[in-house]
Amino acid sequence: MSSGALRIAAEALEEARRADALDALLEAWRETPAVEIAELIDRLSAEIDRALPPIGAKTQKGLHEAWLDTEAQGRAVDLPRLAAAIERGNGPMIRERFDRLFQRPRDPRVSTLALRLCASCVATRSVAFPMWTQIFKVLTDGRDVRARAGLEGAARARRVGSPTFMEMFHKREKEVAEAMAAWPEVTLDGATLEEVTRLGGLVDALARGPAPDAAEILATRAKARVSNAGTGDIAALFAMVYEAPDDDARRAVLADALEEAGDPRGELIHLQLRGPLPPKLERQVKKLVREHGKAWLGPLEPYVEARDRVFARGFLEECTLRIRTKQARARAEALPEWATVRTVRGVTDASILHAPAFRHVRAATLESSRELARLSGHDVPVAIRALHMRDASPVAPEDRASIARGTGLPSLVDLTVSPFRRGGLELPNIVRGEDWAWILETPLGARLQRFAIVDAPIYARGIDVADFARAARASFDARGAAPTIASELSHWSHRIEVRDGTAFAVVTPRNVTAAWMPSLLESLANLRHGDIASLTVERSELVRDDDRVRLVERVRGVCELVLA
Structure with a gap:
């Protein structure tokens, strides 16, 4: 040895x-x-x-x-x-x-x-x-x-x-x-x-x-987590990437230096900068990340969960946060390595997204509607484009006004709501239209290009299309376009999309189960003549004959049905 x-x-x-x-x-x-x-x-x-x-x-x-x-x-x-x-x-x-x-x-x-x-x-x-x-x-x-x-x-x-x-x-x-x-x-x-x-x-x-001095011992930091940047010129090249994380030319220069030094991370950066890869090289990327990914996290490692770590262009790009204490948050926010991270999940305190270290984050998963309210109503905007909120319960009245303002989320175009919550499930029997359709009629909703409800698979009963039709029509009338509205049910997912103010479409899942049509019919239960002009069923060849008959009967006299 x-x-x-x-x-x-x-x-x-x-x-x-x-x-x-x-x-x-x-x-x-x-x-x-x-x-x-x-x-x-x-x-x-x-x-x-x-x-x-x-x-x-x-x-x-x-x-x-x-x-x-x-x-x-x-x-x-x-x-x-x-x-x-x-x-x-x-x-x-x-x-x-x-x-x-x-x-x-x-x-x-x-x-x-x-x-x-x-x-x-x-x-x-x-x-x-x-x-x-x-x-x-x-x-x-x-x-x-x-x-x-x-x-x-x-x-x-x-x-x-x-x-x-x-x-x-x-x-x-x-x-x-x-x-x-x-x-x-x-x-x-x-x-x-x-x-x-x-x-x-x-x-x-x-x-x-x-006995040794405790303060002196505890002042020692884990060497493997102090930096993953190396020393000298390579450290300076890492710093250049963190200063301009969107500049791929800087990453390529760093990759050359790492490969010259015999560091396998150089190979990873070069491979991922090439874009889509053939299967053989994709397997090599997975092998490199599996063998070295944890070390390449460097000082970020204590603050991200082991699951769901995604590397892109040689650096961490997606992760689930593991920051539970004020002390840990203070240390985490001091790290420049967050600059390459674009998607964070597990956000229990949305104020962390205002920290300078997280200024490059573009997508986040929040754990409550209260955190959405804090972000949306904030006077200081963040550049978030997509949010997934894991709390489908009705929004508290005091939070509605903050969410509606939208001043803190001027770039938000994609909002997903689901009942799944960290640490377990709190499943409502139904995600009701009146609980969420109002968002589309707010300044925040007017900017959305996509709004999705993801129902829990056990209790899922789907959105109320009639409520969303009215809200979507108002949004369409106001700006000449409406967001995609998706009602996604886990396992038997159906997606109801608004193609303009009055034309709706249902995207049939590739694996249709017996529960799919009852869920869809319940979503359509309150539709009345004039609510929507047409309903298109895409991939209709996947719909069973008896289900197709039930759907035709349901919309008869309500709207045009198009089987595509």
Whole structure:
């Protein structure tokens, strides 16, 4: 193995720079996951942890926020106290913490935590099974050879769990054990073993002395998250991209420099700048992002969810935010790397979109109508063009006026409303026209080119076309055009579109189910003669004969029916 990381660790220990030594030892272990290095990491980690205060708060929510804020800073020194508090909270909190912690780079201490959970974690309901998938994946990918014996002991100690859980547990345990058996043996050569032993003596010497200074240790930031820009000329080229993220020429110059330096990100930038790619190159792009995407997030990594990350032209372009505390938000807003991000989801406080760091965002998902009101009624505009609001409940009267103003969203042309909300579902029985059609008659609605209602698949009953027809006609009369109005039902999606003030169209889904026509007919239930001039059914060949008959009967005497 390379002696570079161990040499850095030795220098740091001799100068009592414990946090730097821990980072170096983890780097050495990831290169060569030997038992001796893992045990040295444990000893140094325990020495550091005696100086750090436990994570705590007066309330469960306060503790959760403190935990998330500590983890977001990405310091290796925090892992023992994060692990100690990981099960203190309700189910969703615990699962979120697992998700965050298990996204970290390989660390033998995380494998130790996974073994502890295998033995004693009481979260065994089926809703927690995805968490257990992560736990077993950590053990499989962790390559901590000590886990071979540890897994067998944890399985014997496991006493809590339903028959269904225990069946799943033992099946996964067997799979992980088989994967572990295939790991190659890792041994250190004599010189390296001697150096590791010497480093152990330095750790023991520190442990016999006074506790380290907590403030000094906590001032250490995670090196991998400080910057993904490199140093010198390459750092300057990254800065140029962030200054003008729409300038592809700058990205191309950076890509040349990265490729010359042997950095695979240069290849990614060049490939994605080419536009549509043949399947072989598209697979290469996916491979590069899969292998290096997390590292390329750089300092943004603590503030975005692992899912839904999209790279475009070599940089992060779409993500779901993971910013839960004021401290985390303050740190996030100071990062220039947000400049390449165009779409953000999971916005619980829309004021973040006014932060200079987010000035290039053009699409966002909001978690409530209150946040839409704050954006739309704001005196300072943002350049958002598309919004998805995951709250289809009626808008509070005090928020209607703010939404109607539209002064804060002068560029908005696409608005989608759905009942799906973060942390679970709150499903109305129907998305009623009177709850939302009024938007089309406001200054905000007058600028929309598309307005969509996405109904929940279980309770979906569709929009009331009559209400929307009246609103669309008013919008058309005012500006000579009407937005596309879409009523999209998950799984049996039908889309009702306004082609002008009085001509409506239904786009038949490619996979028509028995529930589709009843939902459509209910959307048309209140139509009267004169509400709309025509209804066009596109892809009508997909509509079953009996459904076509029912639709003809429904609109007879109401409007012209066109089967296209």
